[in-house]
């Protein structure tokens with residue numbers, strides 16, 4: 054009832070893209086052209102790749118084509134809680150590449166330093182707030198996990214603080230929060246569309262050619278070049294970087310290892326000062342909780358609450374599923390919001406949307422090389438790519454160039470995530486998994502067992 058009322062006048066469109074200041078789209082590519090480097094996809098990965106490539110060699114011609122408009126994919130739709138890790142957090146990095154942890158930590162630090170440098174250099178105002186992130190325990194049974202995370206972060210030199218229930222609620226007042234881990238450095242929140250628009254401006258100023266509404270339709274290897282046909286044009290490219298993430302466009306085989314799942318988000322109206330007093334949150338951290346079907350939340354500059362985390366899967370991976378433009382999929386997310394902040398029972402949601410997550414068993418970026426090394430796919434961030442996409446772009450370019458940088462010898466750059474079963478098994482498995490994720494914490498039983506089976510494929514769900 055409460056949720057229905059709060060959702061009554063919601064707009065089914067990403068709040069971030071519904072912000073003043075969107076640049077005019079660049080004209081579609083019409084006719085034939087040639088380029089040294091073609092980048093396909095105008096999200097964070099594509100934009101970072103364009104900037105890094107041009108900065109490294111201003112003489113090189115760089116062309117970026119985007120199917121719709123800049124940041125219309127995942128990059129205009131995330132929670133945009135930003136972290137240093139390039140491997141979806143310390144825990145995941147240890148799970149997948151325990152031997153390379155020290156190097157991956159350094160690469161993460163270097164990546165965020167590069168990220169901050171570019172934002173400063175090009176004066177990109179993206180509402181960034183570096184207040185750290187809180188991992189909150191929902192339910193006392195999750196406290197041991199939190200302590201383990203704390204020890205892990207301390208061992209690896211992170212600046213973290215463990216908070217008990219009282220200290221956690223003094224930070225953010227939710228009856229659900231039983232404790233928290235506060236990682237204080239180099240993490241925070243930002244406005245992702247403003248970041249993408251700023252990166253677009255930076256790329257254009259460096260001389261990158263950008264064409265929007267120019268989807269790649271076909272691609273042909275011609276030996277010493279690749280010819281790409283877009284909707285109205287044709288490009289002869291010496292090298293191609295596919296930054297198509299969950300859309301997996303550019304080669305049929307990409308999808309073998311990348312599944313598009315949707316994640317949903319609600320945005321509230323701006324809180325009044327009195328409503329803010331009810332929840333505290335003076336330090337404005339980004340927040341993840343520890344539930345199996347996790348929720349994440351953050352404030353915007355004008356004190357709205359973004360509340361996200363309800364996965365869905367659509368057969369055939371449509372670009373903008375109709376169902377997600379209706380209230381039905383958001384009811385349970387709204388219920389979770391009101392369980393988290395019952396004192397905000399007078400709040401309304403203004404925006405609701407979903408976005409494509411490029412899920413892999415690695416839960417972090419990987420690279421697929423095609424056409425004798427002339428083309429590379431860099432993607433698969435699994436919902437953790439706002440800053441890691443810069444790293445994906447940088448490593449993708451280095452691999453394309455045949456660089457001898459030592460990090461290219463690390464396992465993450467040489468190996469690929471596991472194959473995911475094809476349709477219709479993928480669809481059936483995803484539906485069962487979504488259901489199990491929803492109810493595993495409350496009902497247990499076969500759901501936990503199923504999540505273990507999915508875990509044995511390589512997904513860290515159990």
Ligand SMILES: Cc1cc2nc3c(=O)[nH]c(=O)nc-3n(C[C@H](O)[C@H](O)[C@H](O)COP(=O)(O)OP(=O)(O)OC[C@H]3O[C@@H](n4cnc5c(N)ncnc54)[C@H](O)[C@@H]3O)c2cc1C
Pocket residue numbers: 093094095096097098099118119120121122123124125126127128129130131132133134135136267268269270296297298299300302303316317318349361407408409410432434435436437438439440441442
């Ligand atoms: C709901 C949600 C919440 C998230 N929350 C967070 C978070 O809090 N923190 C975090 O770090 N990460 C988060 N992420 C993940 C993050 O948004 C992504 O990892 C990141 O934006 C990926 O950028 P990308 O450029 O690789 O992909 P995208 O932004 O998806 O870009 C791919 C682009 O390729 C284009 N394209 C597709 N097909 C073609 C074609 N045929 N021709 C030309 N172009 C094409 C698409 O239109 C799209 O613009 C979240 C993602 C979602 C969906």
